[in-house]
Amino acid sequence: MIWLGDLNYRMSLSYEDTRTLLEENDWDALLEKDQLIIEREAGRVFRGWKEGKISFAPTYKYTHNSDAYAGETVKSKKKRRTPAWCDRILWNGDGIEQLQYLRGESRFSDHRPVCSVFAVEVDANNVSSKIKRGYYSVTSRMGNDKPTLTQRHVLCEPSS
Structure with missing residues (x-):
């Protein structure tokens, strides 16, 4: 079984600390604060499910039609959201091998899409x-x- 979409898990980190790690492209440090990973490792959600290695920037929240995360501009009056990997692909079951896990660069939403390639027996x-x-x-x-x-x-x- 493959489960995908906006799972809406966020970062357990302040906006400022997240932005600093983003500027350094320090995905490992950011992923240590990823709520989905924290909850899965604690056995509270998606027990037994797998997710591939994330090697792309957070997928949420972007300014529409832009490569800038929402809240980066001073003139933004909306609530500032901390960038996070909200959009995920997980799988569970035998005979499933993930070959790729990627982020798309579509600008039509405040999310960046994720996609994956699987080999399934x-x-x-x-x-x-x-x-x-x-x-x-x-x-x-x-x-x-x-x-x-x-x-x-x-x-x-x-x-x-």
Whole structure:
């Protein structure tokens, strides 16, 4: 199972201290104060779930159509939010391997999107007959007389 979205966990750190660590690109020090990591390690949430290594800047809160975090400008009258990794991708289960964990640079929101590439092993013997019928129907239209379900697919290769 893969769980993703704005999980709304924040930093247990002041705005000023967070900004200092951001300017130094010190993700490790920031991640020590990440509330989701703290709660997971304490066993209070997402017990048994995994998350890949975060190697990108916090995804929230940005000024719309800008690369600046909200609250960086003096003229901002809105409540200043401490930058945080609110947007996350976690997974739970056997046969799931994360190949990439990235942050997108879309400016259409006060969040930056995250994306991930996974390799997932599927036991073809346990796939429902409905899914198998759909697979055979699609592949037979593609000219494959005897389609077979392989045990592992990588849908896209990670970039170097």
